Amino acid sequence: MVAFAKMSGWKEMKASLEKALSKGMTARLAVGLDFYHTDPALLRSLFRLSKKHDLELYLSNSESTFHPKIYAFEYDDECKVVVGSANFTQGGLLQNYEASVLIDDESGTMMEKITEHFDDLTDNDEIVLATKPLIDDYAKDHAINAAWARFARRRATRAVDSGEASLxxxxxxxxxxxxxxxxxxxxxxxxxxxxxxxxxxxxxxxxxxxxxxxxxxxxxxxxxxxxxxxxxxxxxxxxxxxxxxxxxxxxxxxxxxxxxxxxxxxxxxxxxxxxxxxxxxxxxxxxxxxxxxxxxxxxxxxxxxxxxxxxxxxxxxxxxxxxxxxxxxxxxxxxxxxxxxxxxxxxxxxxxxxxxxxxxxxxxxxxxxxxxxxx
Known part of the structure; x- marks a missing residue:
């Protein structure tokens, strides 16, 4: 579960994830859509992957900001959980100064709690299964937001550089x-x-x-x-x-x-x-x-x-x-x-x-x- 995800993070994980899925791994991913930080192209890549493998992609659907960063892995004999500040981006995974904790969950107790929490989110429609229409709608809104953000940045830069008062x-x-x-x-x-x-x-x-x-x-x-x-x-x-x-x-x-x-x-x-x-x-x-x-x-x-x-x-x-x-x-x-x-x-x-x-x-x-x- 992450607050947002970008293609830069996908490029770092793509090969490993596809290899693990092809060997029978099951996965559930929940990605936040707040503030339009998540790349639509990444969602489309993950959605296509979900059609080929045992991968479920969920998108945030809550009125509150979806802001977790939890990576939980269950193996045959143990579980590992990473909880911290890193989103699914190249910066979060490799470049930024982040703070995360790697937990060796040998008993699987924490993994069980995380799974229950994930289930609660789906049961309450706080996260919903991704569909093509949902991703397409988000992509349209994302493009509009990006255009306005570029426009606002240009106007803000001009205002700061000019030093002139403006209403x-x-x-x-x-x-x-x-x-x-x-x-x-x-x-x-x-x-x-x-x-x-x-x-x-x-x-x-x-x-x-x-x-x-x-x-x-x-x-x-x-x-x-x-x-x-x-x-x-x-x-x-x-x-x-x-x-x-x-x-x-x-x-x-x-x-x-x-x-x-x-x-x-x-x-x-x-x-x-x-x-x-x-x-x-x-x-x-x-x-x-x-x-x-x-x-x-x-x-x-x-x-x-x-x-x-x-x-x-x-x-x-x-x-x-x-x-x-x-x-x-x-x-x-x-x-x-x-x-x-x-x-x-x-x-x-x-x-x-x-x-x-x-x-x-x-x-x-x-x-x-x-x-x-x-x-």
Whole structure:
């Protein structure tokens, strides 16, 4: 079982495998198709071989990524198992720095477990027997993906070499986000965000008017508030915010009726009020400002800074914190974000933040990769 396989690996194994099969060896191979790394030509070669010998070829069919690298061999008097990082490629088998363990499974216990696992995968259709139509369909998709990958690499190379700002990447992701019309990811996100934005001001005012409630009561209201926000990691500081609840209430009260301030002055007001509140960082600060006016105050966090960098604005800290930002920097950030918003034809900073999050999370990242600075 391997995550992917290439012709380069097949060339190294072809003669040995064909010889063993011709002598009566039976074999089952499972190959992953995720990310289009597997060569269709290899699948066709193995499929042809399966018609001549006792070889079963399976292809991944799971919604989850198929990522094992297990080679298990059963002989007359022993079993050997290789488990590690090597895929069925020349690099994985011969050239790369890989890490694998060769296990002498004399009792056959491990081989039995691997066989049972393989059977479970087939029973649950996580892997399915290869057919010509399946391979042909994959080959077509593989060719399309390869063409787009070459196109993207050329455009990326030109962008890097030129050093010029471009909205092409963000515009491309926005088109992708809007695919599907009424049921598009963009519309789905906007429905959630508009609903949250409709209730967040009331939640803010409730906190600003808070007097003498218990820590438990404050925590409940605070959890409702951050549940309306879309920056990650805010809940990690909720205990510390609750400990400083009186300071936090005063901070919110200091800005709640001043949405007419410039981004510079609004940031300065709330930044000063947050100075001694451990855990109240830039994510939280700018989410509050954004709640007051989503056409003038942009959310600022790791996601959005990364998004602006794609448009050529790379002068902002990758991990914004109260110590690394000033009112002037936030004003400049909002000015640049507004220029990008207008160029992309977006209504407000809510739509821009949704796009930035979509771009940032489009590839898998650790769960805590984006979070409040909590300083």
């Amino acid at each position: 092409d990447v963000l515009a491309g992701f926005l088109r992708m986000m809007k695919e599907g019309g009424a049921s598009s990811p963009f519309n789905a996100q906007m429905e959630v965000r508009r609903n949250n934005l409709a209730v967040a001001p009331t939640q803010l005012r409730s906190i600003a008017a808070w007097k003498g409630k218990t820590a438990r009561g404050f925590l409940t209201e605070y959890e409702h508030l951050i549940g309306s926000f879309h920056s990650g990691g805010l809940d990690r500081a909720k205990t510390r915010i609750t400990d400083k609840r009186e300071d936090f209430v005063r901070a919110v009260a200091s800005i709640i009726d001043h949405a007419d301030l410039s981004p510079r002055d609004a940031f300065a007001t709330l930044h000063a009020a947050f100075a001694n509140i451990k855990g109240a960082g830039i994510n939280l600060l700018t989410e509050i400002l954004h709640t007051l006016d989503n056409t003038r105050f942009a959310v600022m966090n790791q996601n959005s800074v990364a998004g602006l960098r794609l448009a050529g604005y790379d002068g902002f800290p990758l991990h914004p914190s109260k110590g690394s930002l000033s009112p002037d920097i936030y004003q400049l950030y909002c000015d640049h974000a507004d220029a990008v918003r207008k160029a992309l034809g977006l209504r407000d900073f809510t739509e821009l933040d949704a796009l930035f999050n979509y771009v940032y999370w489009h590839e898998d990242r650790p769960d805590d990769d984006e979070g409040d600075d909590q300083d």
